[in-house]
Amino acid sequence: MLKESFLRYLRYEKNYSEKTIVAYGTDLSMFEAYFKAADETLDFTTVDTDVIRGWMLSLMDEGNASSSVNRKLSSLRSFYRYLLREKVVSVDPASKVRAPKKKKPLPVFVKDADMNRLLDEDPGDGFESVRDKAVIATFYETGIRRAELIGLKDGDVDLSVCQMKVTGKRNKQRIIPFGDDLKEMLQAYLSARNRCCPKECEAFFVRxxxxxxxPGLVYLLVKQNLSRVVTLKKKSPHVLRHSFATTMLNHQAGLESVKELLGHESLATTEIYTHTTFEELKKVYEQAHPRA
Structure with missing residues (x-):
């Protein structure tokens, strides 16, 4: 009952996505199976910190990545914070469990010159080629997520003032400005869309x-187009989001401004891009300085 109550709280009060709720439920069921196998008399309210540590260690012994173990620990922490709030428990057994350290890879991004080569090409008159170019430009010039782009409606994109209203995670909305170049591409796309689909469309970007x-179609078109200008292993919509953030910071945008544009909750999430720009700075230094 406690687990079900917590999942209802995530769904109706926290407004979490169904995918996230399923992940939380799976993590809690795995933990319950672990402590029941160790001691049938235990339940969520009687386990202690050592039991949680034991589960973390068993997960790592089974070969789970530290990022996966951290996510499961995060699920437990959220669950026990909820039980504390509801006064079901008086002590949070997960609070003193230290998460395993994980190595954070630097975000992969496309350089300005490569993006310029791609976006300066003439897409021709075909609906899909005009649309695909507009999609890639939107990712690169606004930094929005794939789900946010798919969810755009006509009323969300205001070409008269060059801004779009984006609905992000947990239904949080933000306004993102864009420039004249993207405006022209979106106008060209809408003209092609009106010729191809004269009836009213359910979304801004359509088939x-x-x-x-x-999602699969958006991923594929981004991968195919990026393959023409870069040899990166990853060629996804999220790479274009990384490229947007890195480009903004490389051109002196403030970290707080980039955070707001990306829709990050925490500044710490945005700060990873400062490491990317520093790596670029290091490369320039090593190439240019005779004593590097």
Whole structure:
């Protein structure tokens, strides 16, 4: 009952996505199976810190990545914070468990020159090629997530003032400005869309039949187009989001401003891009300085 109550709280009060709720439920069920196998008399209210540490160690012994173990620990922490708030427990057994350290890879990004080569190409008159170029430009010039782009409606994009209203994680909305170059591409896309799909569309970016795009299609078109200008292993919409953030910081944008544009909750999440720009600075130094 406690687990079900917590998941209802995530769904109706915290407004978490169904995918996130399922992940939390799976983590809690795995933990319950672990401590029940050790001692049938235990339940969520009687386990202690040592039991949670033991589960963390068993997960790592099984070969789980530290990022996966950290996510499961995060689920437990959220669960016990909820039980504390509801006064079901008086002590949080997860609070003193130290998460395993994980190495944070630097975000992969596309350099300005490569993006310019891609976006300066003439896409021709075909609906899909015009749309694909507009999609890539939108990712690169606004930094929005794939789900945010798919969820855009016509009313969210205001070409008269060059801004779009984006609905991000947990239904939080933010306004993102964009420039004249993207405005021209979006106008060209809408003209092509009106020729191809004269009836009213359910989304801003659509397929040939006027229906909303889906995640796999967006990923594929980004990968195919980026493959023409870069040899990066990762060629995803999120790489374009990384590219937006890195470009902004490389051109003296403030960290707080980039945080707001990306829709990050914490400044710490945005700060990883400062490491990327520093790595670029190091490369310039090593190439240019005779004593580097």
């Amino acid at each position: 040939k039949d006027g229906k909303q795009m889906y």
